[in-house]
Amino acid sequence: MLNQGPDLKTLYAEQGDDLLRFLVRRTGDAEIAADLWGETFAQALASRGRFRGNHEQAIAWLYTIAHRQLSRYYRRGKAECRAMQRLGMERPPISAETEAQLVKRAGLDEMRSAIAAGVAMLSDDAREAIMLRVVEELPYSDLASRLAISEQAARLRVSRGMKILARAVDVQTIKEAREA
Amino acid sequence: MTDATYQAEPQGDEYERFLEQMGAQLDQAASRRASQLRRRRRVATGGIALCAVVAGVALVIGGSTGRVDVVAQAEAALAPTGQVLRLVTVSQLEMRGGTHAEITGSEAESLGWNKPRTAEQWSGSDPTRWRIATTIPTATSAGSVAAAPIQCAYSAGSEETYDQGLQTNEVVIVPVSRGQDESSQESPCTTQVSGGLGTQPVAHIRTMLESGALKAAGTATVNGHEVLRLTGQETRPQVSGAGPAASWPAEYDVNPETYAPVRFTVEMVGANALGNAGTLTEVTEVTGYEVLPLTEATAGLLSLRTTGNPVIRHGVNQYEKRREAEAASRESATNSATAARSLAQRRTH
Numbered sequence: 001m002l003n004q005g006p007d008l009k010t011l012y013a014e015q016g017d018d019l020l021r022f023l024v025r026r027t028g029d030a031e032i033a034a035d036l037w038g039e040t041f042a043q044a045l046a047s048r049g050r051f052r053g054n055h056e057q058a059i060a061w062l063y064t065i066a067h068r069q070l071s072r073y074y075r076r077g078k079a080e081c082r083a084m085q086r087l088g089m090e091r092p093p094i095s096a097e098t099e100a101q102l103v104k105r106a107g108l109d110e111m112r113s114a115i116a117a118g119v120a121m122l123s124d125d126a127r128e129a130i131m132l133r134v135v136e137e138l139p140y141s142d143l144a145s146r147l148a149i150s151e152q153a154a155r156l157r158v159s160r161g162m163k164i165l166a167r168a169v170d171v172q173t174i175k176e177a178r179e180a
Numbered sequence: 181m182t183d184a185t186y187q188a189e190p191q192g193d194e195y196e197r198f199l200e201q202m203g204a205q206l207d208q209a210a211s212r213r214a215s216q217l218r219r220r221r222r223v224a225t226g227g228i229a230l231c232a233v234v235a236g237v238a239l240v241i242g243g244s245t246g247r248v249d250v251v252a253q254a255e256a257a258l259a260p261t262g263q264v265l266r267l268v269t270v271s272q273l274e275m276r277g278g279t280h281a282e283i284t285g286s287e288a289e290s291l292g293w294n295k296p297r298t299a300e301q302w303s304g305s306d307p308t309r310w311r312i313a314t315t316i317p318t319a320t321s322a323g324s325v326a327a328a329p330i331q332c333a334y335s336a337g338s339e340e341t342y343d344q345g346l347q348t349n350e351v352v353i354v355p356v357s358r359g360q361d362e363s364s365q366e367s368p369c370t371t372q373v374s375g376g377l378g379t380q381p382v383a384h385i386r387t388m389l390e391s392g393a394l395k396a397a398g399t400a401t402v403n404g405h406e407v408l409r410l411t412g413q414e415t416r417p418q419v420s421g422a423g424p425a426a427s428w429p430a431e432y433d434v435n436p437e438t439y440a441p442v443r444f445t446v447e448m449v450g451a452n453a454l455g456n457a458g459t460l461t462e463v464t465e466v467t468g469y470e471v472l473p474l475t476e477a478t479a480g481l482l483s484l485r486t487t488g489n490p491v492i493r494h495g496v497n498q499y500e501k502r503r504e505a506e507a508a509s510r511e512s513a514t515n516s517a518t519a520a521r522s523l524a525q526r527r528t529h
Contacts, residue, residue, distance in 0.1 A: 016199055
């Protein structure tokens with residue numbers, strides 16, 4: 001059963017909820033996060049024979065798998081479920097109520113509000129630069145010509161704007177505020 | 181994952197149910213996987229493990245199936261859970277491309293380099309355990325050299341060596357450090373009881389398959405029988421001291437019908453062969469190969485067999501020791517460079 005290699009049973013009981021919320025915060029989408037979450041545990045199950053380490057290292061190993069899933073998702077724009085399919089696993093569907101609870105537990109609404117507040121704090125120039133770079137994914141050369149500034153100035157504008165947003169979206173602060 | 185063991189944090193019913201459902205999925209998948217492995221074991225013949233390897237290589241080359249699936253299949257077959265793999269090998273060293281096939285010189289003779297060495301090993305996985313029993317040339321109290329039995333075993337992160345050729349009746353336990361795979365050539369036992377193949381040849385094939393280092397190279401004839409040949413390059417850290425990793429051509433021959441391992445050949449390019457010309461090559465014939473069910477009796481085969489009441493002694497991991505020495509050497513070099521710079525600056529001023 002699950003008692004070979006890292007103790008997945010314990011890992012799931014301890015980390016399942018945290019990992020799912022972690023993925024929700026990084027994807028902003030409960031469905032996608034749940035796919036990545038299921039795939040992470042499926043891959044952990046499939047490769048646990050290769051893992052060597054203690055419980056703390058097993059947690060780090062699990063999050064490494066999750067980060068890899070996230071990277072793939074960011075690159076390809078879709079969550080893969082190959083390990084789940086191979087193992088005959090089917091991720092349970094997320095009901096509206098589950099999604100609402102998950103969004104709440106992940107602090108997603110607070111994060112969205114914080115992002116909105118952060119964006120509102122930006123100057124018009126910085127907001128436009130960030131929209132072009134982050135939302136429309138323009139390369140810096142195109143962004144520079146669109147804004148009629150040098151590429152270096154475009155990079156600087158985006159960088160400054162992102163710093164302001166990062167300060168506004170302090171997830172840890174949100175989490176602590178929510179749990180207080 | 182059973183309800184009895186999974187304790188979710190108190191939260192909304194729906195969400196809790198969702199977590200429990202996923203836990204159940206994971207538990208069922210684990211059970212199915214274990215059952216598949218058990219079924220496979222029941223029908224397994226001695227050669228089924230390498231069958232998956234060869235099939236895997238074919239699939240990788242053919243590209244018709246995802247590589248992950250192939251690796252997973254090969255892995256499952258080569259690291260059979262709940263089984264004990266028994267392998268009997270006879271290894272012989274030779275000089276390829278040299279003036280003599282044998283290794284010449286008195287040292288080679290005293291070290292017994294030209295004598296075939298028989299080794300018997302048992303291995304199991306999940307958790308990984310193995311034992312090797314062989315003989316190595318050992319100096320006697322009379323000054324002569326005789327073959328003396330030696331055993332090595334691995335389990336739970338430690339290797340145990342029982343050298344019966346020594347005048348002491350003791351078992352030396354050495355921890356295998358993190359990052360040092362127990363099946364790798366860096367394991368402390370390897371240099372004593374195993375040559376080019378390492379302590380776990382079958383697991384080693386699996387590793388090579390995973391890394392894409394093995395390729396199917398058609399058929400060949402070995403001892404009058406046709407075999408399938410897999411070839412690749414073995415890359416491994418230098419066993420003695422620091423230096424660039426060695427890359428050695430390797431051949432793995434398997435029975436074309438049963439896929440049982442037949443012969444392994446490793447050309448240890450660049451290895452010190454006591455001044456002999458040519459490439460030191462280890463040819464290992466597999467004379468016994470079987471997959472045994474894991475029982476109380478066969479599990480005992482994975483542990484050292486000792487006589488009397490040997491003293492237990494804890495030894496030093498040479499791999500770790502070498503790494504520490506290298507780190508100390510680097511630090512010393514850095515300190516020397518810093519001192520030299522300081523001196524040069526003082527002189528300039």
